[in-house]
Amino acid sequence: MTYDLFSSAGASERPPRGMNEARNEDAARAVAARQADAGFPAARPARAEWTVADVNAAARELIEGVLPPMWVAGEVSNFTKARSGHCYFTLRGPDAQLRCVMWRDEARRLPTAPAEGMEVRALGRVTLYELRGEFQLVVAELEGRGEGLWKLAFDQLRARLDGEGLTSPLRKRPVPALPACVGVVTSPSGAALHDVISVIRRRAPWTRIVLSAARVQGEGAAGEVARAIRRIGAAGVADVLIVGRGGGSVEDLWAFNDEAVARAIAESPVPVISAVGHETDFTIADLVADLRAPTPSAAAEAAVPDGAQLRRAAAQLGGRLARCTRERLADARERALEARLDLHDAGSTLLAARREQAAALAGKLHALSPLAVLARGFAVPVSPQGRVLRTAADFAPGEEFRLRLAEGSVRARAE
Structure with missing residues (x-):
């Protein structure tokens, strides 16, 4: 027997209970005719006996043919992920519940499992699981x-990384002021790479750029980004690393909210600049990176200095250096002149003092000299052999000797 589930005629048009078999068949054909006019699948031909499989198959055909894909709102209960990757749960309402299944390919797109009792809405098709005769919703989006x-x-991963200290400002490293090489992890075909190259070529054309290519969205993108970051670190060629992509939806940017990417950034041996999406976008990669830039272009500006500004600064430094050199030379000349004058004065003073000391010593020596004694009228007897005769015993009678006077000498003879 077939019922028109969407008829506007109401319950009064349904075959009343207790009618005989012929009247039931007539009513069923009438309802089937109205369904055919409305575009619903035609009823199966009457048969003497239906199997359970036939009933379930017919019910599934009717349900899937009548009910379009729909959004269903409710609370999640008993969410389970099987080893196969399929997810099973129940949507509960105030007075009803609906069993749901989400196949592996769709479940991969879930950022996390919903919490028990969480309010959600699910997009799917209502069907009947024929093997068990269970009414369920096959969910495509949750x-x-x-x-x-x-x-x-996002909050669950952030709390875990916060607990490990990976988002702490204390572990942030400064970006080098003059990097010789900038590494870039992004899509080789995206606008982000073009923007980074353009900015670096304009600001610091001497800087080398090394690309470690990776897909930045879709299934498996997070793993590729993490591996690309580690390749740059292992190569040891870059002084700083830019990791990013252009803007997009939350789902497009989700690779940069992945734990594998966050840990690869934290383990990078060189500072990392995160540049994901636009200024309003914020990801886990931004929290773990050493520096967050609002766009890939801004990341390139933060990674390299402005060449024109460097040239102006060099010119200013050159002028300051020349001025300082001149001032230092003038100071040195002045100090040298002052030192020369001080040395001359000190030498003159010292020389006068030494002369006075020498004169005093000469006076003392002269006072002690025998010549000074002779000058006072004394004479010194000296033998012909030049020996000074000091006592009477030194004089032999009749022996000649000389008397040494202050000026000259005279001959004398002892009597």
Whole structure:
């Protein structure tokens, strides 16, 4: 027996209970005719007996043919992820519940599992699982109410990384002022790479750029980005690393909210500049990186200095150096002249003092000299052999000797 589930005629047009079999068949054909006019699938031909499989197959055909894909709102209960990757849960309402399944390919896009009792809405098709005769919703998309699953996954990962200290400002490293080589992790075909190259070529054309290519969105993108970051670190060629991409939806940017990418950034041996999306976009990569730039172009500006500004600064430094050199030379000349004058004065003073000391010593020596004694009228007897005769015993009678006077000498003879 077939019922028109969407008929506007109401319950009064349904075959009343207790009618005989012929009247039931007539009513069923009438309802089937109205369904055919409305575009619904035609009823199966009458048969004497239906199997359970036939009933389930017919019910599934009717349900899938009648009910379009729809958004269903409710609370999540008993969310389970099987080893196969398929997810099973129940949506509950105030007075009803609906069993749901999300196949592996769709479940991969979930940022995290919804919490028990979380308000969500699910997009899917209502069907019947024929093997068990269970009514269920095959979910293609699952969204959280309010801030949603994306925010929940973001907060869970951020709390875990905060607990490990990976987002602490204390571990942030400064970006080198004059990098010789800049590494870039992004898509080789994206606008972000073009922007980074253009800015670096304009500001610091002497800087080398090394690309470690990776897909930046879609399934598997997070793993590629993490591997690309580690390749740059292992190569040891870059002084600073830019990791990023252009703007997009939350789902497009989700690779940069992945734990593998966050840990690869934290383990990078060189400072990392995160440049994901636009200024309003914020990712886990921004929290772990040493510096967050609002756009890839801004990241390139932060990575390299402005060549024109460097030239102006060099010219200013050259002028200051020349001025300082001149001032230092003038000071040195002045100090040398002052030192020369001081040395001359000190030499003159010292020489006069030494002369006075020498004169005093000469006076003392002269006072002690035998010549000074002779000058006072004394004479010194000296033998012909030149020996000074000091006592009477030194004089032999009749022996000649000389008397040494202050000026000259005379001959004498002892009597």
